[in-house]
Amino acid sequence: MATSTPRVVSQANAAFDAGCAWIDGEYLPIAEARIPITDTGFTRSDCTYDVVAVWEGRFFRLDDHLDRFEHSYSALRLKPPLSRAAMREVLFECVRRTGLHSAYVEMIATRGVPPAGERDPRRFVNRWYAFAIPYVWIVKPDDQLAGAHLVVAREVRRIDPGSVDPRVKNFHWGDLVRGLFEAYSRGGTTVVLLNAAGEVTEGPGFNVFAVADGALWTPQAGVLEGITRRTILELAAARGLVARVVPFGSEVLARAEEIFMTSTAGGVMPVTLLDGKRVGDGKPGPVTLALREAYWAAHSDPRYAQAIEY
Amino acid sequence: MATSTPRVVSQANAAFDAGCAWIDGEYLPIAEARIPITDTGFTRSDCTYDVVAVWEGRFFRLDDHLDRFEHSYSALRLKPPLSRAAMREVLFECVRRTGLHSAYVEMIATRGVPPAGERDPRRFVNRWYAFAIPYVWIVKPDDQLAGAHLVVAREVRRIDPGSVDPRVKNFHWGDLVRGLFEAYSRGGTTVVLLNAAGEVTEGPGFNVFAVADGALWTPQAGVLEGITRRTILELAAARGLVARVVPFGSEVLARAEEIFMTSTAGGVMPVTLLDGKRVGDGKPGPVTLALREAYWAAHSDPRYAQAIEY
Numbered sequence: 001m002a003t004s005t006p007r008v009v010s011q012a013n014a015a016f017d018a019g020c021a022w023i024d025g026e027y028l029p030i031a032e033a034r035i036p037i038t039d040t041g042f043t044r045s046d047c048t049y050d051v052v053a054v055w056e057g058r059f060f061r062l063d064d065h066l067d068r069f070e071h072s073y074s075a076l077r078l079k080p081p082l083s084r085a086a087m088r089e090v091l092f093e094c095v096r097r098t099g100l101h102s103a104y105v106e107m108i109a110t111r112g113v114p115p116a117g118e119r120d121p122r123r124f125v126n127r128w129y130a131f132a133i134p135y136v137w138i139v140k141p142d143d144q145l146a147g148a149h150l151v152v153a154r155e156v157r158r159i160d161p162g163s164v165d166p167r168v169k170n171f172h173w174g175d176l177v178r179g180l181f182e183a184y185s186r187g188g189t190t191v192v193l194l195n196a197a198g199e200v201t202e203g204p205g206f207n208v209f210a211v212a213d214g215a216l217w218t219p220q221a222g223v224l225e226g227i228t229r230r231t232i233l234e235l236a237a238a239r240g241l242v243a244r245v246v247p248f249g250s251e252v253l254a255r256a257e258e259i260f261m262t263s264t265a266g267g268v269m270p271v272t273l274l275d276g277k278r279v280g281d282g283k284p285g286p287v288t289l290a291l292r293e294a295y296w297a298a299h300s301d302p303r304y305a306q307a308i309e310y
Numbered sequence: 311m312a313t314s315t316p317r318v319v320s321q322a323n324a325a326f327d328a329g330c331a332w333i334d335g336e337y338l339p340i341a342e343a344r345i346p347i348t349d350t351g352f353t354r355s356d357c358t359y360d361v362v363a364v365w366e367g368r369f370f371r372l373d374d375h376l377d378r379f380e381h382s383y384s385a386l387r388l389k390p391p392l393s394r395a396a397m398r399e400v401l402f403e404c405v406r407r408t409g410l411h412s413a414y415v416e417m418i419a420t421r422g423v424p425p426a427g428e429r430d431p432r433r434f435v436n437r438w439y440a441f442a443i444p445y446v447w448i449v450k451p452d453d454q455l456a457g458a459h460l461v462v463a464r465e466v467r468r469i470d471p472g473s474v475d476p477r478v479k480n481f482h483w484g485d486l487v488r489g490l491f492e493a494y495s496r497g498g499t500t501v502v503l504l505n506a507a508g509e510v511t512e513g514p515g516f517n518v519f520a521v522a523d524g525a526l527w528t529p530q531a532g533v534l535e536g537i538t539r540r541t542i543l544e545l546a547a548a549r550g551l552v553a554r555v556v557p558f559g560s561e562v563l564a565r566a567e568e569i570f571m572t573s574t575a576g577g578v579m580p581v582t583l584l585d586g587k588r589v590g591d592g593k594p595g596p597v598t599l600a601l602r603e604a605y606w607a608a609h610s611d612p613r614y615a616q617a618i619e620y
Contacts, residue, residue: 018426030348037331046484116328119447119448122494134426156473157470160506162467163468164488174355196470196506
């Protein structure tokens with residue numbers, strides 16, 4: 001199955017310290033990793049991706065990420081040129097080459113490069129890329145002590161699922177980046193967007209949770225079904241926390257005792273300021289901290305973790 | 311000013327027959343032109359672009375395209391690393407290298423590559439790319455004789471301007487590509503999307519016009535303000551045609567005597583079938599054909615055309 005990916009005896013190499021990518025069958029240092037400028041994955045954002053973490057030398061929930069990725073590219077009618085087994089092998093090898101024990105590992109399926117003069121996307125040969133770089137934190141661990149300042153966007157709305165399905169992980173971040181600039185202009189560090197109905201959706205790269213009215217809230221729909229989000233819901237259920245996975249407005253955030261963001265890029269990240277006002281007592285709360293601890297502990301749970309042989 | 315673009319004595323070269331790109335100060339054959347996989351222009355679609363045509367050895371409305379491009383990148387708070395004069399020189403040189411007398415010339419400004427571990431887009435160094443390839447037709451001239459079969463999407467809506475501003479030309483084509491697949495499944499060749507209010511917007515790479523009730527209709531807002539669209543409105547005014555640049559629903563298309571699409575990639579393209587039904591008598595109509603002729607004639611009008619010295 002993995003015929004298109006040469007099995008190699010890997011060797012961590014200084015050239016790969018900053019990251020390793022796989023492009024067209026070759027492993028390259030991340031700084032040299034390039035894609036065709038005419039790939040419609042770029043020029044039409046006609047692509048999907050997934051990001052999986054490596055923590056302490058182990059992939060976290062790799063099969064869940066591969067399942068979601070398969071759902072995403074199938075929804076877009078993309079056929080990556082590699083089998084799942086071959087993709088998996090490339091992801092492992094990218095990490096091995098870097099020698100990184102904590103890494104941010106991304107795979108991308110694109111529609112590909114149009115043959116000369118062709119506009120029909122059914123006739124393009126689809127492409128697949130992957131890379132591993134050092135672990136990325138949306139909020140760095142030191143900054144998590146004080147907590148993030150989350151702004152609820154007023155000037156931009158989340159792209160509607162009737163236009164682009166957020167469950168198909170995508171690079172359509174125009175609204176999210178616009179929101180980020182709004183947050184900066186209002187003194188915040190990051191942003192959460194509402195939909196046209198005024199319901200809370202998600203932020204640039206993360207899902208949102210609130211602790212309010214004795215329950216743990218997170219939006220039901222109109223968001224990426226994050227693997228970290230799912231993990232938190234599982235960990236919360238195991239602790240007997242009541243979860244309210246429902247649509248809700250920003251008033252729930254406004255009255256929350258705790259708020260946190262979840263992402264493969266940073267785990268569970270406390271929010272201590274919302275639109276300039278303290279959340280609870282303005283410090284990361286006990287539910288957030290307990291779930292964060294449980295989240296990181298899960299990274300060595302054999303049900304979730306898959307060791308890399310370096 | 312143009313310091314970062316070396317002036318070169320150009321020479322058409324067979325290596326550039328399929329196209330020439332400018333990346334990081336180098337002119338490259340299009341097949342070798344690549345961008346960093348970590349450019350957020352790709353991984354966040356955090357970028358804007360513009361496309362200008364070369365026809366019979368002349369750029370068409372280049373300054374209008376550069377004006378729009380400047381508006382677009384400013385709206386996204388991007389600062390391309392080249393001056394307008396330098397960009398212009400690169401566009402000319404890309405075409406000269408190909409030797410093409412009809413070409414599709416694209417420039418792209420991106421947010422750029424994040425420094426290691428950085429998530430704040432204000433700290434990225436913005437990038438700029440350009441390329442020239444043979445002229446692209448959304449509908450090829452031969453197929454324009456019969457006319458296109460346009461489908462009004464039912465399963466997907468155009469991304470709302472409250473999320474992503476369509477006047478800032480962008481690669482957020484998820485909705486448009488989804489619509490294209492819907493059109494194919496319904497026997498069409500291309501698609502036009504409605505907004506949440508049921509109003510006609512645009513299609514993948516083109517604006518839409520209808521001839522109905524003695525007037526020329528095109529949507530007022532929620533669409534790219536196409537340069538071809540503008541040219542058609544100017545040519546229509548010069549001929550005393552009444553233009554209705556207003557919001558309208560698909561019922562105007564349904565009762566139209568003529569429909570056509572406009573784009574830098576193909577000019578004025580007749581639509582002869584709408585959702586499987588004939589438009590008018592099912593042949594390209596007289597208004598469409600007159601405007602198409604005037605449009606192509608304008609390409610040698612010195613007010614619009616700028617000659618390239620090959």
